[in-house]
Amino acid sequence: MLDFHLLQALHTAAGPRTLDVRLTLAPGELLAISGPSGAGKTTLLRLLAGLDRPDGGFIQAAGQTWYSQEHRQFLPPQQRSLGFVFQDYALFPNMTVRENLVFAAAGQAGASQIIRDLLDSLELTELAERRPAVLSGGQQQRVALARALARRPRLLLLDEPLSALDLPARQRLQQVLAEVHRQYDLTTILISHDPAEIARLADRVLELELGQARRVGPPVALATSARVVGRVLAVLPGGRLRVQLPGGAEVEVSGLARTGEEIALTVEVAQTL
Amino acid sequence: MLPPDYWQTLCLTLALAACTTALLLGLGLPLAYALAYGRSRFKPLAEAVVSLPLVLPPTVIGFYLLVAFSDSSALGRFLINKLGVSLNFTFPGILLGSLVYSLPFMVQPLQAGFGQVPRSLREAAYTLGKSRGTTLWRVLLPNMRPALLNGLVLTFAHTLGEFGVVLMIGGSLPGTTRVASIAIYDEVQSLHYAQANAYALTLLGVAFVILVALYWFTKRDAARLS
Numbered sequence: 001m002l003d004f005h006l007l008q009a010l011h012t013a014a015g016p017r018t019l020d021v022r023l024t025l026a027p028g029e030l031l032a033i034s035g036p037s038g039a040g041k042t043t044l045l046r047l048l049a050g051l052d053r054p055d056g057g058f059i060q061a062a063g064q065t066w067y068s069q070e071h072r073q074f075l076p077p078q079q080r081s082l083g084f085v086f087q088d089y090a091l092f093p094n095m096t097v098r099e100n101l102v103f104a105a106a107g108q109a110g111a112s113q114i115i116r117d118l119l120d121s122l123e124l125t126e127l128a129e130r131r132p133a134v135l136s137g138g139q140q141q142r143v144a145l146a147r148a149l150a151r152r153p154r155l156l157l158l159d160e161p162l163s164a165l166d167l168p169a170r171q172r173l174q175q176v177l178a179e180v181h182r183q184y185d186l187t188t189i190l191i192s193h194d195p196a197e198i199a200r201l202a203d204r205v206l207e208l209e210l211g212q213a214r215r216v217g218p219p220v221a222l223a224t225s226a227r228v229v230g231r232v233l234a235v236l237p238g239g240r241l242r243v244q245l246p247g248g249a250e251v252e253v254s255g256l257a258r259t260g261e262e263i264a265l266t267v268e269v270a271q272t273l
Numbered sequence: 274m275l276p277p278d279y280w281q282t283l284c285l286t287l288a289l290a291a292c293t294t295a296l297l298l299g300l301g302l303p304l305a306y307a308l309a310y311g312r313s314r315f316k317p318l319a320e321a322v323v324s325l326p327l328v329l330p331p332t333v334i335g336f337y338l339l340v341a342f343s344d345s346s347a348l349g350r351f352l353i354n355k356l357g358v359s360l361n362f363t364f365p366g367i368l369l370g371s372l373v374y375s376l377p378f379m380v381q382p383l384q385a386g387f388g389q390v391p392r393s394l395r396e397a398a399y400t401l402g403k404s405r406g407t408t409l410w411r412v413l414l415p416n417m418r419p420a421l422l423n424g425l426v427l428t429f430a431h432t433l434g435e436f437g438v439v440l441m442i443g444g445s446l447p448g449t450t451r452v453a454s455i456a457i458y459d460e461v462q463s464l465h466y467a468q469a470n471a472y473a474l475t476l477l478g479v480a481f482v483i484l485v486a487l488y489w490f491t492k493r494d495a496a497r498l499s
Binding site: 051077080082083086087088090092104107147 | 391393394396397398399400401402403404411412415416
């Protein structure tokens with residue numbers, strides 16, 4: 001679906017670096033990009049969208065050349081079939097929710113049906129006549145997602161779409177995103193800092209550092225918590241306890257107990273798939 | 274007591290201000306767009322040229338235009354001999370002078386307005402397949418209405434009060450180039466203080482009403498978008 005190799009000068013806190021990423025995405029794949037700020041995540045997304053011009057490389061999307069340094073080709077964003085969700089949502093303040101979608105879908109065959117479907121599947125029908133400024137962050141994010149899908153793109157790019165939301169809103173939106181990705185048959189690239197979010201949504205994760213791919217592979221699984229019973233081996237000074245877990249591992253925790261007593265502990269287990 | 278050609282002078286003044294504002298909107302929009310979003314290394318030069326009328330004495334602008342339009346300059350000879358257009362002491366002449374003089378009052382608010390619209394709005398429109406023209410018309414202009422209004426009102430009000438440039442290029446021909454501010458000067462020279470006051474009071478009233486309307490609209494617009 002998407003095959004690219006992109007080169008771009010980066011100005012990082014550690015001095016000038018080069019963004020150099022080569023990757024192929026299968027149709028229907030959901031790729032997460034993570035990494036510290038300044039690693040080039042947003043730059044990469046903007047290059048894919050055509051909002052910035054790369055220094056070198058190529059982008060092939062569904063058999064079409066979007067960019068090729070060799071052939072001096074550069075398709076402007078208008079001609080790339082993609083949806084882009086901006087970090088600040090970028091909803092048009094002068095238009096209602098419906099008008100935002102109408103504007104986006106203008107010129108499409110069956111535009112009114114597309115808009116009805118999107119309002120419906122993203123639960124926006126009741127908010128359709130409101131302006132973006134009166135909506136909550138989560139609602140604005142749903143509108144931004146709906147608007148990005150109004151042109152029926154095959155590729156969806158999301159720049160930290162959920163980072164500004166509180167946890168309940170974020171979890172609801174993750175659900176929506178997963179459904180939309182499946183329902184609209186999308187190939188999706190999502191920038192995220194949240195390992196839980198990545199584990200929940202992504203098929204693969206690209207970890208960027210100073211413009212280089214540090215790791216491309218399956219996401220680290222969600223940390224799972226479990227309750228276990230441990231035996232107190234010793235009471236240490238400062239209210240610390242040395243506890244032996246089932247299996248023999250020893251840990252130190254804070255708490256009040258007597259030597260030899262059995263206590264319940266909650267442990268978090270992280271593992272790489 | 275109104276001066277004898279009060280209405281004629283007032284109509285001429287308003288016509289000059291209205292024509293200047295309308296033409297400068299057409300000229301100023303592309304210029305402000307280019308200055309706001311362009312990346313040319315000549316941008317500071319263009320910005321300086323646009324802002325020059327702010328700091329130059331109006332008589333300097335008027336003087337150079339007077340010379341440029343006269344048959345002592347190549348441009349003037351071309352206009353007069355080849356095109357048969359004589360601009361000095363005519364309405365088109367003072368209109369051209371006004372355009373130069375009021376240029377920064379249109380371009381600067383518009384440029385600031387373009388700069389204040391978040392970049393992501395423009396880029397969002399592009400990723401939705403919209404051309405630059407559609408983006409300008411449907412996204413940028415509606416979201417910089419206060420700046421647009423500011424440019425229109427400042428240009429109009431500034432042209433109403435124009436004196437030096439018009440006097441240099443146009444002189445004071447009643448019905449052709451004698452605008453209200455020049456009429457005030459003439460009346461005072463002739464010690465007709467009452468007539469001068471009629472013009473002065475009118476200009477004061479118009480300027481005040483325009484500014485009140487500007488602030489009222491700006492406030493209403495801000496409330497509408499939030």
